[in-house]
Each structure stands twice: as structure tokens, then as C-alpha cells.
Amino acid sequence: xxxxxxxxxxxxxxxxxxxxxxxxxxxxxxxxxxxxxxxxxxxxxxxxxxxxxxxxxxxxxxxxxxxxxxxxxxxxxxxxxxxxxxxxxxxxxxxxxxxxxxxxxxxxxxxxxxxxxxxxxxxxxxxxxxxxxxxxxxxxxxxxxxxxxxxxxxxxxxxxxxxxxxxxxxxxxxxxxxxxxxxxxxxxxxxxxxxxxxxxxxxxxxxxxxxxxxxxxxxxxxxxxxxxxxxxxxxxxxxxxxxxxxxxxxxxxxxxxxxxxxxxxxxxxxxxxxxxxxxxxxxxxxxxxxxxxxxxxxxxxxxxxxxxxxxxxxxxxxxxxxxxxxxxxxxxxxxxxxxxxxxxxxxxxxxxxxxxxxxxxxxxxxxxxxxxxxxxxxxxxxxxxxxxxxxxxxxxxxxxxxxxxxxxxxxxxxxxxxxxxxxxxxxxxxxxxxxxxxxxxxxxxxxxxxxxxxxxxx
Amino acid sequence: xxxxxxxxxxxxxxxxxxxxxxxxxxxxxxxxxxxxxxxxxxxxxxxxxxxxxxxxxxxxxxxxxxxxxxxxxxxxxxxxxxxxxxxxxxxxxxxxxxxxxxxxxxxxxxxxxxxxxxxxxxxxxxxxxxxxxxxxxxxxxxxxxxxxxxxxxxxxxxxxxxxxxxxxxxxxxxxxxxxxxxxxxxxxxxxxxxxxxxxxxxxxxxxxxxxxxxxxxxxxxxxxxxxxxxxxxxxxxxxxxxxxxxxxxxxxxxxxxxxxxxxxxxxxxxxxxxxxxxxxxxxxxxxxxxxxxxxxxxxxxxxxxxxxxxxxxxxxxx
Numbered sequence: 001x002x003x004x005x006x007x008x009x010x011x012x013x014x015x016x017x018x019x020x021x022x023x024x025x026x027x028x029x030x031x032x033x034x035x036x037x038x039x040x041x042x043x044x045x046x047x048x049x050x051x052x053x054x055x056x057x058x059x060x061x062x063x064x065x066x067x068x069x070x071x072x073x074x075x076x077x078x079x080x081x082x083x084x085x086x087x088x089x090x091x092x093x094x095x096x097x098x099x100x101x102x103x104x105x106x107x108x109x110x111x112x113x114x115x116x117x118x119x120x121x122x123x124x125x126x127x128x129x130x131x132x133x134x135x136x137x138x139x140x141x142x143x144x145x146x147x148x149x150x151x152x153x154x155x156x157x158x159x160x161x162x163x164x165x166x167x168x169x170x171x172x173x174x175x176x177x178x179x180x181x182x183x184x185x186x187x188x189x190x191x192x193x194x195x196x197x198x199x200x201x202x203x204x205x206x207x208x209x210x211x212x213x214x215x216x217x218x219x220x221x222x223x224x225x226x227x228x229x230x231x232x233x234x235x236x237x238x239x240x241x242x243x244x245x246x247x248x249x250x251x252x253x254x255x256x257x258x259x260x261x262x263x264x265x266x267x268x269x270x271x272x273x274x275x276x277x278x279x280x281x282x283x284x285x286x287x288x289x290x291x292x293x294x295x296x297x298x299x300x301x302x303x304x305x306x307x308x309x310x311x312x313x314x315x316x317x318x319x320x321x322x323x324x325x326x327x328x329x330x331x332x333x334x335x336x337x338x339x340x341x342x343x344x345x346x347x348x349x350x351x352x353x354x355x356x357x358x359x360x361x362x363x364x365x366x367x368x369x370x371x372x373x374x375x376x377x378x379x380x381x382x383x384x385x386x387x388x389x390x391x392x393x394x395x396x397x398x399x400x401x402x403x404x405x406x407x408x409x410x411x412x413x414x415x416x417x418x419x420x421x422x423x424x425x426x427x428x429x430x431x432x433x434x435x436x437x438x439x440x441x442x443x444x445x446x447x448x449x450x451x452x453x454x455x456x457x458x
Numbered sequence: 459x460x461x462x463x464x465x466x467x468x469x470x471x472x473x474x475x476x477x478x479x480x481x482x483x484x485x486x487x488x489x490x491x492x493x494x495x496x497x498x499x500x501x502x503x504x505x506x507x508x509x510x511x512x513x514x515x516x517x518x519x520x521x522x523x524x525x526x527x528x529x530x531x532x533x534x535x536x537x538x539x540x541x542x543x544x545x546x547x548x549x550x551x552x553x554x555x556x557x558x559x560x561x562x563x564x565x566x567x568x569x570x571x572x573x574x575x576x577x578x579x580x581x582x583x584x585x586x587x588x589x590x591x592x593x594x595x596x597x598x599x600x601x602x603x604x605x606x607x608x609x610x611x612x613x614x615x616x617x618x619x620x621x622x623x624x625x626x627x628x629x630x631x632x633x634x635x636x637x638x639x640x641x642x643x644x645x646x647x648x649x650x651x652x653x654x655x656x657x658x659x660x661x662x663x664x665x666x667x668x669x670x671x672x673x674x675x676x677x678x679x680x681x682x683x684x685x686x687x688x689x690x691x692x693x694x695x696x697x698x699x700x701x702x703x704x705x706x707x708x709x710x711x712x713x714x715x716x717x718x719x720x721x722x723x724x725x726x727x728x729x730x731x732x733x734x735x736x737x738x739x740x741x742x743x744x745x746x747x748x749x750x751x752x753x754x755x756x757x758x759x760x761x762x763x764x765x766x767x768x769x770x771x772x773x774x775x776x
Contacts, residue, residue: 220651226587226626227566229650296567341545343565345586 010390011399012113013051013442016144016172017137018103021444023051024400030059031072031404035079035394036374037381046077048400051443055396070438072404079392080112080401080439081358084202084383085177085256085280085329087350088145090136091129092121097334097421099133103142105332105354105420107447110403110436112392113144113384114354119178123155124148127162127169134170143441146172146387151190151201155179160190163197173387175202177256180238182208187242191251200278200387202254203242205263206305210234215345217259217290217306225293227345230306232260239263243270243277252276254386257331259285259305261315268324278386280329281316283357284426287364289313298347299340300426303333317370320379327382330357334422351426356413358405360427362434373407402440406452409435459755461573461580462748465591465627470634477599479755480740480747483523487743496754497526500557505547506583507533507563512714512741513583513592517560520745526753529554544568545575552576557753561585579752590623593713594631596744600737601671602635604709609636612668614660616697617675617721618647620686624713625675629655642666643675643697646686662696663703673711674699674721694720701725709733 012018028046033056035041045062047055055062083106089097097105099116106114116133118124124133130147137145149171153159155178163174174190181187181203190201211230216222218229239255243266246253258264258281267279288307292300301307319325333350340347353360358380365371381392392401413427439447459472468476486492502521506514514530521528531551533539538547544563551559552575559576561569562583569582584590601608613632619625619641629652632639639657641648648659666672677693687693700723704710710722710732718724727734 218650220654223649223651224626224654225566226589226623226649231650296570338543341571342543343563343568343571343586345565345567 011442012144012389012392012401013399015389016113016146017134018141018144018442018444019137019139023443024048024440024445025050025067026070026440026445027062027064027067028070028072028077028402028404029062031075031077033077033394034374034377036378037079037391038393038395040394041374046394046402048402048440048443051400053394053396053398053400056394070404075437076405076407077394078110078377078403078405079381079394080403080441081110081380082382082384082389082392083111083114083330083332083354083357084254084327084387086114086116086332086354087119087334088116089334090120090133095421096336099136099145100140100142101419101421102332102334102354103145104447105352105418107142107439107441108419108436109354109356110358110405110439111143111354112401112403112439112441112446113146113389115146115148115172115383115387117177118148118150118175119155123150125150125153125161127165130166130169130171142446143439146389148173148175148202150174151176151181152186157181157183157186160186160193163193163199167197167199171199172389173199173202173254175204175256177202177204180204180206180208184241184245188245188249191245191249191253194251200252200254202256204256205235205238205242207234207238210237215302216293217308219290219309221290221293225296227293230304232262232308232312235260235305236262236266239266243267243275246277247273247275250276255279257282257285257305257329258316258319258325259308259312261312264315264319264324268319268322271324278327279319279325280327280383281319281325282329282331283353283360284351286313286316286320286328287360288426293344296344298342298344299424300351300428302344302347302349303331303351303426304349317365320371320375326379327386328357328361328379329383330354332420334420335424336422340424351424352418352420352422353426355418355420356425356427356432358403358436359411359432359434360430362407363432367433400440400443403436404438405434405436407434409433411435459751462591462752463569463573463580463582464589465594465631466589468591468634473595473598473631473634476595476744476747476751477602479750480599480743483743483746493523493525495525496750497521497524497557500526500753501529501554502526502558502560502749503529503531503551503554503556503578504560505531505551505562507538507561508584510562510584512738513562516741517581517583517745519742520749523742523746524749526557526749529556544572548572548575552578558749581748581752584623587621587623588626590627592741592745592748593624594627595748596737596740597628597673597711598631598635599744600711600733600740601709603736604733607636608632611637611670612640613637613671613673614640614642614666614669615673615675616642616663616699618677618681619643619652619675620647620649621678621681622675626655628673629657633657640669644687644693647681666703667705669708671709671711672699672704676713676715677717677721690720697721698723699726701729704729704731706731711737714738
């Protein structure tokens with residue numbers, strides 16, 4: 001499972017499921033290669049052969065025989081991204097997304113792997129559910145997908161699922177995401193049982209008694225709008241509880257979509273105390289505040305946890321910098337228009353994010369100089385390790401997982417539609433700078449921007 | 459002005475101009491024939507997703523007094539009960555090419571969304587706990603008639619501010635007109651951060667003596683079961699505005715309907731300092747002025763300046 005020495009040998013293909021295709025044989029000529037974890041930051045010909053990074057050759061000097069040559073001068077090659085938090089809506093809500101459309105959206109966003117949440121209809125709670133989904137992924141996933149199973153049967157929060165059998169069937173981990181595990185006793189049993197079944201437990205942290213019927217962050221903006229608020233403590237108290245339980249049981253947790261400054265502080269303190277906790281932040285929480293909700297636009301600005309205040313956003317950015325938050329996860333949550341074309345309080349929670357994650361953060365955080373490009377690239381691929389999956393890398397010998405980006409390209413989100421089946425992107429209508437032109441995932445070409453493959457871009 | 463979606467969108471001057479117009483309609487209301495031909499041949503749809511007596515009846519009557527054709531749709535007994543979405547209902551009603559849609563809806567932002575789906579002018583007659591701009595206008599109108607101006611007037615809004623769209627719109631409107639507003643109620647019913655709107659907050663009635671106007675809000679019985687307050691008895695003991703707490707020079711207002719003996723005592727309601735009946739009367743003329751402003755006011759310049767200040771089109775009976 002783990003990487004041996006310097007040469008990464010394990011691959012996403014071994015552990016996740018993807019539609020088999022032709023192994024890529026490419027030369028990305030004169031690409032600016034940036035892989036901060038592997039210590040690479042220079043111009044190379046990236047040689048991909050038989051689905052692996054065969055070499056990082058001197059610019060213009062790679063042997064191109066038999067390979068497709070991509071002129072990548074001025075373009076950036078990054079380790080492709082990994083998103084540990086995606087809703088593929090399958091089974092049950094295929095009108096919003098399915099394995100095919102969701103993984104195409106991921107590929108378009110530069111991702112080489114994603115983890116799908118289990119809050120489907122019915123929830124993914126049995127080995128048969130996992131097997132069926134894995135089969136669908138092998139038939140139609142553009143990028144490797146791993147499936148989480150629910151922690152509790154039918155996500156009712158009461159009885160544990162058969163976690164050993166689920167792991168044997170291939171569940172990557174467990175999550176009741178969409179709902180919190182409100183019963184501390186159940187949470188504790190799940191953590192104890194983890195010593196038997198393995199697999200990280202990803203947590204949606206929220207105390208429903210504090211959230212009540214809230215639809216946005218509780219603060220001055222909700223007071224003015226007269227919309228019920230979800231206070232920060234609704235998240236923070238649960239993060240604190242679960243860090244304490246994980247410490248007590250010497251178990252491992254992954255805290256999803258952090259949104260409040262106080263929650264970041266608790267994760268930081270828990271890590272310092274040696275608790276096995278990892279955490280993610282979403283692009284929308286890193287870019288937006290509750291001021292946006294003044295528009296009362298549920299398409300772009302209604303999600304749970306809600307976008308909060310500037311101090312919360314700054315705390316999340318600080319968490320990215322110091323590693324308290326090791327990864328960026330989109331919480332890609334597709335919905336159809338009829339669930340969003342209603343007044344704010346009635347609308348469904350959630351926004352899509354796979355196709356815009358990198359571009360949005362590049363535009364909002366890197367270009368203004370808030371964080372540097374290397375940090376963004378590192379965090380965009382940080383979601384694999386918390387689930388014992390190999391971090392995508394451009395080190396020679398590794399499975400080829402490459403996102404080729406034009407950092408100067410401007411594009412307006414939604415103008416050419418979406419790969420996702422749903423259009424509730426929080427970036428809809430925004431002009432972003434930086435675009436994924438091509439994605440190689442698990443050694444296969446998973447995506448090419450149409451204009452790029454026609455040779456129009458760059 | 460195309461729509462009236464929030465009080466926030468109006469400047470002090472725009473508020474004054476609507477209220478001046480309402481004054482002239484009040485004069486029409488004192489005639490034997492109270493109808494004017496301004497909106498003859500035009501259609502007003504009133505679409506109410508929540509029960510309402512005052513607001514719906516006064517908007518309906520306002521449209522009729524202006525000679526508009528009126529279609530009143532209540533959620534109960536309409537296709538809304540059959541599960542039709544707001545968007546589809548609006549599309550259906552828009553097919554009649556109405557000049558205005560007056561909408562009351564239980565959720566914030568509904569009127570704004572409707573404005574995006576129809577060519578008609580949209581009037582927000584209350585959206586969730588968000589805004590109730592016509593109520594704020596009629597309350598400012600009522601106070602202006604009594605006091606001349608709200609500049610420097612101290613107004614206390616007392617009660618369940620958390621769940622009240624009236625509190626939000628009035629707070630904004632009163633502040634725009636130069637009043638100094640304090641909101642008062644139990645801490646569980648005062649939204650965190652309401653100070654942003656430029657008001658003071660008090661958790662007790664102790665300082666109410668400073669107020670020139672006391673505006674009491676309706677206390678809804680269902681708040682007890684959600685344990686916002688322990689009992690109506692305790693609420694009334696702490697926050698009921700009664701003749702003991704109200705001194706004779708203070709004016710008393712309430713948006714209605716009143717829970718007698720809860721937020722207001724019976725004698726306070728019936729006292730001469732109570733403006734509650736005047737508020738209802740103001741509702742009609744202010745709503746006429748709103749419809750006029752949106753549907754006929756655009757090109758017809760306000761005739762407030764100079765002599766008599768009477769808008770031209772409303773002189774002749776229909």
C-alpha cells in the first residue's frame with residue numbers, strides 16, 4: 001500500500017475503479033513542471049509512456065518517437081488533483097449526476113481521482129451497493145473513483161453498517177456525509193470498530209439542535225435578511241467532540257468541509273496534541289463570505305455548511321498555509337434547477353465545484369498573492385493520503401496523473417455549459433483565470449479541452 | 459421605480475414622495491365617490507401564499523379604487539395546493555399580462571425571484587421574515603401625520619424581532635427617516651447582529667420611558683413550543699406594554715393582529731394614544747400610492763412642488 005523509498009509504486013488504478021482505456025504515450029514538450037512535494041519546479045519535456053511518468057527530460061530533448069507530442073511551452077504541468085468529497089448522486093438521483101457525468105466533470109477540473117459520498121437513495125450501506133457502484137465505475141468512469149459506505153445503516157445514525165464486509169467489498173472509507181453522527185455513543189463505537197475494519201471515517205460536523213432550520217450562516221447578514229442562521233458553534237462543538245473521541249479511542253477521523261474559524265483552531269490544537277485527524281476546506285469556503293447571500297441567490301450561495309464571515313475565510317486560508325487543513329475538497333453537490341429555482345430558504349443545499357476548483361482558487365487566492373501556486377497545487381492533491389491512497393506525483397516512475405494548465409487563460413464559467421449534469425456552480429458567470437487543458441488520470445488521457453485539442457488555445 | 463421589493467431600495471426622498479402621494483389619495487378618500495380612473499384597463503394580480511387580512515384586503519381595495527382589474531389568488535384552493543411551483547404559477551398568471559403582481563410568500567426573497575420571472579411590476583407584500591415594505595411605508599405615513607417628521611424621534615420596537623419582517627422593514631424605514639430606534643425583547647428573540655441595521659438593543663423595558671413611540675410586535679403562540687420563551691405568562695410579565703408602563707404622551711403602534719393581553723393590554727389598545735386604527739386606514743392610501751408609483755408614476759412627474767400639490771390624473775371620478 002505505502003510508497004517504498006523514493007520510487008512510488010502503488011497507483012490509484014490499483015485501489016480505485018476506472019473505465020479501462022489506452023495507456024497514454026505522450027510528450028508534454030517544454031512544460032513548466034511544478035510538483036512541490038517531489039521538489040520539482042523547472043521546465044521539462046514530460047514523457048508519459050505506458051501510463052507512467054517515464055522521464056522528465058531536458059526541454060526539447062525527449063525522444064518523441066511513437067508518442068503524441070503536446071506543445072506545452074508556457075503551460076504548467078501539475079500532479080493531477082484529488083478530491084475526497086464528491087456527490088455522484090448514484091444510485092437514486094441520476095437526474096442530477098451519475099458516475100459518467102461526475103467523473104467527466106472531475107477530469108475537466110484536472111482531477112485524477114475522487115471519492116464519492118454515500119448519501120444516495122438508498123444510501124450505500126451494503127457490500128452489494130459497493131460492488132454495483134464499482135462495476136459502474138469500471139464501465140464508465142473517466143477518472144478513478146473510490147466509494148465510501150455509510151457509517152450507520154441507512155444513515156439513520158443508530159446502528160453501524162457491516163464495516164468489515166464493506167471494506168472487503170472495496171469501500172475506501174466511511175461517511176454519513178449530508179448528516180452528522182449526532183449520537184456520541186454511535187460515533188465512539190464506529191471509532192472502536194475502525195481498529196478492526198480500517199478505513200478513515202469522514203465527518204459532516206453539525207449539531208442539528210443548534211442549526212435548527214437555518215439556511216445560512218448566523219450573523220449580521222442573516223439578522224438583516226431574516227433567514228434562520230446556522231451558527232458556527234453548530235460545527236465547532238461537534239469537531240471538538242469528535243477530536244476528543246478520536247484521541248480517546250486512538251482512532252482516525254477526517255473532518256469534512258471546515259467552515260468556521262473556531263473549528264480550524266480545534267483541528268490545529270488536536271493535531272498538535274497528536275490526534276489522528278485530517279481536514280479539508282472547500283473552494284467556496286475559501287473564496288466567499290456570507291455577504292454574497294444578500295443577493296438571495298440559492299443557486300450559487302446556498303450550501304451546508306454555509307459560507308461564513310471574512311474572519312472564518314481567513315482562518316481557513318491560514319489553515320491551508322500551516323497544514324491544519326491538508327486538502328481542498330469541492331463537496332461537489334449537483335442539483336437540478338427545480339430544486340434551486342425557489343426562494344432561498346426552500347432551495348436545496350449544495351453547489352457544484354469540480355470543474356472550477358483549481359481555476360477559482362488560482363484566481364481568488366494565487367493571483368492576488370494570498371497563497372502561492374505551490375501551496376495550492378500541494379493542497380489540491382492532498383485528499384488522497386488521508387484515505388491511504390497514493391498522492392499523485394510527477395516523480396519519474398509514478399503512475400501518470402497530470403493536470404496540464406494554462407494559467408493565463410481567461411474563461412467565463414458556464415458559457416459553454418458544464419460536463420456535470422447540473423449547473424448549480426457557485427462560479428456561474430464568473431470570469432476565472434487559469435484553465436485545465438488536459439488531464440491524465442491513472443495513465444489514461446481523461447480529458448482534453450476541446451479548443452485545446454483542436455490547437456486553438458495556447 | 460419598477461418594483462417595490464424592499465424598503466432598503468428606497469431613498470428618503472422616494473419614501474417622502476410616495477407618502478405625499480398617499481396624502482392626496484387620502485383626500486380622494488374623503489369624497490363621496492372614492493374611485494379614480496388611473497389604472498383603468500390594467501390588471502393587478504394579488505398572490506397570497508400566507509393568510510392575511512389587512513394587507514390583502516387593502517391591496518385589493520387599493521387596486522379597485524384605482525380602477526384596475528383585480529385577480530386575487532390565495533394559496534388555499536388554487537393550483538398551489540396541487541403542488542405547482544412558484545415559478546410556474548407566476549408564468550401562468552403572467553399570461554394575463556398583468557401590470558403588477560402583489561405577492562406575499564412565507565420565504566425570504568420570493569418577491570425578488572418573481573420579479574425575475576415576469577414582465578409585471580412586483581410588489582413585495584411580505585417575504586418570509588425578511589421584509590414588508592408597504593407596512594413600513596404606512597407606519598411612517600401614520601407617524602408623519604402625527605409628528606410632522608420622524609427626525610430625532612425615539613422609537614422602541616418591542617417583542618419578537620427574530621421572526622418579524624415588520625421589525626426589519628420598519629427599523630430600516632424609521633432609521634432612513636431620521637428616527638433613533640431601539641429593539642427590545644427577550645434575548646432569544648433578538649437576532650444576533652441586528653445592530654448592523656443601526657439600532658440599539660435592550661433586553662428589558664426599563665428604559666422605555668425615553669421612547670416617544672412604542673411599536674409592539676405580535677407574539678406568536680407557537681414560539682412557546684420552540685422554547686424561545688418559557689411561557690406567555692412570563693413573556694407578558696416582562697414585555698407586555700400596558701397602561702402602567704406606557705405614559706400618556708407616548709404613541710402606541712402595532713401591525714396587527716393583536717394578541718390582547720399578551721404583547722399589549724386591552725386598555726393600552728383602546729387608549730387614545732393608540733394609532734392602531736389609523737395604521738389600518740393608512741394601509742389603503744399608502745398601497746394606492748405604491749401601485750400608482752409603480753404603474754403610473756414613471757412618466758407622470760410628481761407634482762409635489764409649488765401650489766396645491768395634487769397629482770393630475772386623480773381628480774376626476776371614474
